[in-house]
Amino acid sequence: MTTVESAIGTTATPAPKKMKSRKGGGGLSDGWRVAIWFLLPSLLGFFLFFLLPTIRAVTISFQDFPLLESEGEFIGLENYREVIGDELFRNAIWVTFKYVVLNIGLQTILALGIAVMMDRLTKSIFVRSILLLPWLLPNVMVGLLWLFMLDPTNGIVNEWLGYFGVDPIGFLSNPDWSIPALALINTWKFTGYTALLLFAGMQTVPSSLYEAASLDGASEFKMFRTITMPLLRPVLVLVLIISLIGSFQVFDVVAAAGGGLGGNPGDPLNSTRVLYLYIYDKAFVDSFGKRAGQGAAAATLLMLGLMVITIIQLRVSRAGESDLA
Amino acid sequence: MSNVSNTAATAVALDDELIEGAASSKKRKQRKAGSGNKQMTLGRAAAWAVLTVVMIASLFPVYWALRTALSNNNAIIQDTGTLYPPELTGFNFQRVFGWGEITQEQIVAAGANDVQFDIWSPLRVSLITSTLITLGQVFFCAMSAYAFARLKFKGRDVVFTIFLSALMVPPIFALIPNLLLIRDMQIDLGIFAIDMGWLPFADDKTGWTSTYPGLVAPYILMTPFAIFFLRQFFIGISKEVEEAAVLDGAGHLRRFFQVILPMAAAPIFTLALITYVNSWNEFLWPFTAGKNLEVITVALNDFRAQTPGTTRPDWSGLMTATFIAGAPILILFAVLGRKVVDSIQFSGIK
Numbered sequence: 300m301t302t303v304e305s306a307i308g309t310t311a312t313p314a315p316k317k318m319k320s321r322k323g324g325g326g327l328s329d330g331w332r333v334a335i336w337f338l339l340p341s342l343l344g345f346f347l348f349f350l351l352p353t354i355r356a357v358t359i360s361f362q363d364f365p366l367l368e369s370e371g372e373f374i375g376l377e378n379y380r381e382v383i384g385d386e387l388f389r390n391a392i393w394v395t396f397k398y399v400v401l402n403i404g405l406q407t408i409l410a411l412g413i414a415v416m417m418d419r420l421t422k423s424i425f426v427r428s429i430l431l432l433p434w435l436l437p438n439v440m441v442g443l444l445w446l447f448m449l450d451p452t453n454g455i456v457n458e459w460l461g462y463f464g465v466d467p468i469g470f471l472s473n474p475d476w477s478i479p480a481l482a483l484i485n486t487w488k489f490t491g492y493t494a495l496l497l498f499a500g501m502q503t504v505p506s507s508l509y510e511a512a513s514l515d516g517a518s519e520f521k522m523f524r525t526i527t528m529p530l531l532r533p534v535l536v537l538v539l540i541i542s543l544i545g546s547f548q549v550f551d552v553v554a555a556a557g558g559g560l561g562g563n564p565g566d567p568l569n570s571t572r573v574l575y576l577y578i579y580d581k582a583f584v585d586s587f588g589k590r591a592g593q594g595a596a597a598a599t600l601l602m603l604g605l606m607v608i609t610i611i612q613l614r615v616s617r618a619g620e621s622d623l624a
Numbered sequence: 625m626s627n628v629s630n631t632a633a634t635a636v637a638l639d640d641e642l643i644e645g646a647a648s649s650k651k652r653k654q655r656k657a658g659s660g661n662k663q664m665t666l667g668r669a670a671a672w673a674v675l676t677v678v679m680i681a682s683l684f685p686v687y688w689a690l691r692t693a694l695s696n697n698n699a700i701i702q703d704t705g706t707l708y709p710p711e712l713t714g715f716n717f718q719r720v721f722g723w724g725e726i727t728q729e730q731i732v733a734a735g736a737n738d739v740q741f742d743i744w745s746p747l748r749v750s751l752i753t754s755t756l757i758t759l760g761q762v763f764f765c766a767m768s769a770y771a772f773a774r775l776k777f778k779g780r781d782v783v784f785t786i787f788l789s790a791l792m793v794p795p796i797f798a799l800i801p802n803l804l805l806i807r808d809m810q811i812d813l814g815i816f817a818i819d820m821g822w823l824p825f826a827d828d829k830t831g832w833t834s835t836y837p838g839l840v841a842p843y844i845l846m847t848p849f850a851i852f853f854l855r856q857f858f859i860g861i862s863k864e865v866e867e868a869a870v871l872d873g874a875g876h877l878r879r880f881f882q883v884i885l886p887m888a889a890a891p892i893f894t895l896a897l898i899t900y901v902n903s904w905n906e907f908l909w910p911f912t913a914g915k916n917l918e919v920i921t922v923a924l925n926d927f928r929a930q931t932p933g934t935t936r937p938d939w940s941g942l943m944t945a946t947f948i949a950g951a952p953i954l955i956l957f958a959v960l961g962r963k964v965v966d967s968i969q970f971s972g973i974k
Contacts, residue, residue, distance in 0.1 A: 330777045330778070337771035337775065337876075337880070341767070341787070344844075344845025345787055345790060345845075348802060352800075352801035353798065355800075355801035355804070356798065416674065419668075420672060426679065429679045437950060439921040439922075439924050440949050446928070447689070447692065447942070452704075453700065519667070548794055575796055601794060601797070
């Protein structure tokens with residue numbers, strides 16, 4: 300439990316300043332001469348797989364870049380113009396947006412409810428373990444589990460719906476249902492995890508506040524509204540940012556379950572062609588990667604979009620401040 | 625932990641105690657506490673019921689895969705709703721693992737199709753890549769976390785911040801350049817460099833694609849999260865211990881290996897666990913760069929494509945492979961569940 304608290308503490312307060320460590324101790328002064336040996340592998344990794352790719356991806360996004368030739372020709376903003384004008388790209392944004400709203404909305408509300416219940420009922424590690432299990436499983440496995448369960452002919456979900464007189468629904472093969480179904484699948488996967496994060500945040504709320512409130516005869520709901528929510532805000536914002544960014548990047552489950560049995564990712568009728576899938580196809584699949592530059596342009600737009608969302612969210616919700624100050 | 629947990633749950637009992645004063649007898653307290661609980665019984669019971677349903681919902685799909693894997697496929701198709709295996713058999717596991725002789729009649733009788741699963745190969749590839757990534761990443765990140773937490777050098781905090789900013793890079797953004805880099809790698813690593821074609825159009829220029837070095841390269845040296853995670857703990861280790869080692873004439877290497885690493889064994893183990901699970905579950909990179917050296921998630925995705933959408937899909941076979949793909953995670957989880965849960969709460973709020 301101390302780990303949890305220290306983690307939250309570090310997010311709230313900035314990293315220790317140099318001043319502190321300078322005071323720290325006599326024999327520990329050294330400089331780059333020593334540090335470089337400890338940093339070498341991770342510097343190499345950072346350079347090769349984060350810094351270099353970032354520069355290269357932006358460069359490629361301004362080039363006519365066939366994947367096979369590794370040699371591009373500068374064409375200015377042409378790729379961006381193509382991508383933004385592409386109906387399939389706008390479809391991808393719309394589809395992803397629908398998915399994110401459904402997924403994050405459901406997941407956050409459910410997780411809040413579960414976290415409050417756990418906070419009031421039990422700290423059992425067993426309960427928490429079970430809730431966390433779906434999050435640990437490989438995405439592809441999750442996709443296939445639900446591919447079977449949601450199958451219109453052999454799936455258990457439609458069997459159960461049938462008991463209530465509902466006709467079989469092709470959750471993954473019907474364009475009206477495919478995005479809600481995928482959102483539900485990932486809601487299943489991430490709700491327990493999100494609940495655990497919120498639950499951890501709730502442990503920092505001083506219990507004396509609840510005691511005082513219950514002395515005043517406050518109801519559970521009132522305590523939730525006036526104590527839990529305001530004090531949980533920084534954690535909630537952080538959790539929301541993490542899950543939003545993750546949700547926008549949905550891919551594995553679409554690859555595994557999109558279109559249902561015998562279908563392909565993106566099926567039916569492009570209704571599950573999410574942004575990641577669009578970029579992937581543009582970069583590697585369409586015409587043997589001949590238009591990888593457009594893929595890079597779309598990926599750059601996605602990254603910029605995620606950054607903007609993060610900044611807006613931090614601003615709007617005053618993330619740094621808890622009313623606990 | 626116990627402090628936090630008990631206070632909230634027993635708030636009512638405490639209040640009674642306060643009102644009636646410390647002199648109240650034990651019996652009285654118990655009675656009061658009891659009545660306090662009774663007042664909440666209905667709400668609490670309902671909440672427990674909901675929580676139980678949520679727990680069942682968490683477990684059910686995994687159970688359902690196992691139930692399907694343990695049954696004859698013909699029975700699965702006829703009997704979609706039975707909560708236990710409608711026709712218990714171990715044949716699917718035998719088939720997917722490739723144990724013993726399997727005749728055509730057996731396959732027909734099991735209602736299966738004769739797609740070859742050959743699950744050992746992807747399991748082995750996943751085992752090797754996940755182990756390599758975990759060992760490398762944890763060790764190298766411990767090294768740089770030591771530098772960021774314990775050494776002083778110009779621009780340290782700036783470098784650290786730049787490292788952390790890599791968290792903002794979405795994997796797909798770096799995917800094209802990373803693939804190009806791996807494909808253009810011409811360094812021959814002997815036994816590891818298994819030269820295989822990559823995609824149909826990738827003539828003879830395959831570099832490190834579909835090789836072990838290619839599969840592990842983007843993750844084995846560093847991830848921003850691992851460095852951040854370990855640095856937190858290294859900062860917390862008392863300076864006195866390290867200074868005592870300095871007095872003994874220990875250099876940086878000895879201090880790192882003999883003081884820091886042993887004292888941070890628990891968080892290092894936790895990080896290793898998280899890294900292993902993440903590597904095992906990774907899909908996008910091996911799907912792109914390992915078409916001919918498939919890890920288990922990629923192979924599983926292929927099995928799905930091979931299971932045609934006919935009237936008689938091989939659900940049992942597919943669910944058996946699915947269950948096996950997640951089994952190592954389930955086992956890790958069963959053995960070390962507590963550690964995972966504690967560490968996830970930490971790691972998530974980063």
